[in-house]
Amino acid sequence: MxxxxxxxxxxxxxxxxxxxxxxxxxxxxxxxxFILLGELWYNLFPEALNLAQAIVQRYLFPSLWDPVILTFLLWPAxxxxxxxxxxxxxxxxxxxxxxxxx
CATH class of the missing domain: 1.10.287 (Helix Hairpins)
Structure with a gap:
């Protein structure tokens, strides 16, 4: 708790x-x-953002990245x-x- x-x-x-x-x-x-979450993530750890995208699209569920995760990355951080x-x-x-x- x-x-x-x-x-x-x-x-x-x-x-x-x-x-x-x-x-x-x-x-x-x-x-x-406002800084977007994806922009903040890229400014702090650019390799990690690209790696996360590759892992989600290749190994998890490819269509999870574009409509779901990308939506959160485009919101204000x-x-x-x-x-x-x-x-x-x-x-x-x-x-x-x-x-x-x-």
Missing amino acids: IIGRLVGWVLIALAFMVLGHDLLQYLSTGELQ WFDFFVPGVVLILLFRKRKNRKRDR
Whole structure:
């Protein structure tokens, strides 16, 4: 349970860091443009993105890359980190122990 919440909070922290980067770019250029997840991945690890595409298309399911994974790669990176983070925090939240009335 705690691992799920921890991963969720890390994803939300990453979302705010990427959003902060986008806002700093806006302040310096005057143009608000969000970095896409695929662009961020390519800037950090270009070989890993190409390798992931090759593995998915050759060994897993070829049509999984184009409509599914490519869609996520074309969304803003902060959104791709924020939504799963919130979902994980909600799924692994602490629940109150409820006493059953008998």
